Amino acid sequence: MERFQVVRSVAVPFPKSNIDTDQILPARFLHLPRDADHGACLFRDLRYRPDGSEIEEFPLNRPVWRTGRIALCGDNFGCGSSRENAVWAMHGHGFRAVIAPSFGDIFAQNGLKNGLLPVRLLAGTVAMMIAQAETDPQGEVTVDLQAQTVTAADGSVHDFEIDPFARRCLLEGIDELAFTLGHDEEIAAFERRFGRENS
């Protein structure tokens, strides 16, 4: 996994609540292999018309936001299907952090495992940052994982919480599997005990 430290970029607003993973990555792209260009399929049906032309109003199609690496989202972002491909699409497009008042559980977990940092801030703070992005699309936001802070475009600083282990994995670019494989003996001991209890 790529290391995550500080991300500074314009922030792309997706203000609606309950944006589900079917919108983030439509199901017809689910068969694409892991190394395919998932970013090209991000928000496909909200971003392009059926004939392939761009829907100008969609935030990702506004020139200033095309290269944004931080997303500002509404409540319950990434609800619905557990497809990790939705995170791959966000990450593939270039996003490294998603700021929202709340997330679909599995989406947030998947994000942490793929270098897409889910940042929970108070609804009022997110709404304020979305308003800032809409009035000043060039305004830059900073997400600092080491310090666990978000600096909004107006310079205000907001702390966020993150699971310390996930934070360490992201900061160091290591994954959980390597860590767990190191606990083979405990798992084996559990298996011996568990087998006895179940018979």
Added chain:
Amino acid sequence: MSAATPRTMFDKIWDRHRVLEREDGQTLLYVDCHLLHDGTAPAFEMLKARGVRLRAPERAFATPDHYMPTDTRVAADIPNPALREMVVSLERNAAAEGFTLFGLQDGRQGIVHVVGPEEGLSQPGMIIVCGDSHTSTHGALGALAFGIGMTEVAHVLATQCLWQRKPKTMRITVDGELGAGVTAKDVILHVIATIGTAGATGHVVEYAGSAVRGLTMEGRLTLCNMSIEAGARAGMVAPDETTFAYLAGRPRAPQGAEWDRAVGRWRDLRSDPGARFDAEVAIDAAEVAPTVTWGTSPQEAVPVHGCVPDPATAPGAERRAAMEEMLDYMGLEPGQRIEEIAVDRVFIGSCTNGRIEDLRAAATIARGRRVAAGVTAWVVPGSAPVKRQAEAEGLDRIFREAGFAWREAGCSMCIGTNGEIAAPGERVASTSNRNFRGRQGPGARTHLMSPAMAAAAAVTGRITDVRRLLGKTV
């Protein structure tokens, strides 16, 4: 915690599966049963890339469901090579890694969440995971079952364990009696409409109350299935005589003396009297009507005898805009009567409502009637055994005679990854679980409802209160 502290069923299952704790408070849980489907290919790629094998192939069970078209049982018939590869790679991985595959020719194939309970793989007290959010289904048997992402699937394949932070618990109590024509599907749509799609986020839900106890196992599977649509990690129902009667004699259920011991253990699983839940929701069963969604989120559900809501009555500007956008996508007018909405297609199936009882309920409505002119109606059994059972009972004949297409088992139009989708603008009465924009194909309009209601829509050509066709006064 002292031994006397009353524990929830969730606590009991969690505690028994704890392998170790991490400094940050996460717990490594041991997974009893890992279900796999034909969308799991990337997890195997991840393992291969690291040179890691399966830790416990005897605990992994797979079946192709998402990518297999339901008009054939031959993978070679799948025209799109990328989709064909999803099905074929599952067969290849099963052979290479030695886990059980209920393949296309095997007679046990089906939607993974139908197959698990049907085979007796899903049992009370287990932790069950699958790379699919509707894994919550298996909680109906008194298991802790939840969906995981692809990286987590790889982690479970490699270690048979999963890191989790202990979720909160919520009890949803449905007391009273369900009215005629009201099913588990209506209950769960009503629950989601009541608490919202994020209402149970971060929680494991235990369903309780007399109306839940009174549900068959199949009804409980439907109920738990859609827990994720309320944001919950998992849904569960305490095991009881209904559970044991359902499981007895199933191929993978314990047999003989082992069965008796297992039932003894399972009886102790129910939440202790006085166990505390982090949240409680009470629903009056008598309030639940046959329920239909009108918007593009499962929470946008109303009684079938109601009307499409008017954005003008929305509590705020944001909600109003969201409602307007949904009505625009769905091609509906504010105030329109739900029963006036004409449908183009009907889909009866999915892991929510593709079981034998669902097909029986739909057949009761279809019997002696005809699918309305211009409507395309499909029945897609949830598994090959469901299909055989339905055929043994003559349900397939009832459906065919009424003009429904009778298909092979799979996810089909629930998600359309096998190519079976509705056309842009087409309106579908569907027994599946998600009505998100584009879920059944770009531009497709989905109305979620019960199997009997979907059958009623098929024969009348419009959304119809099934109670009219049952001869009940509405």
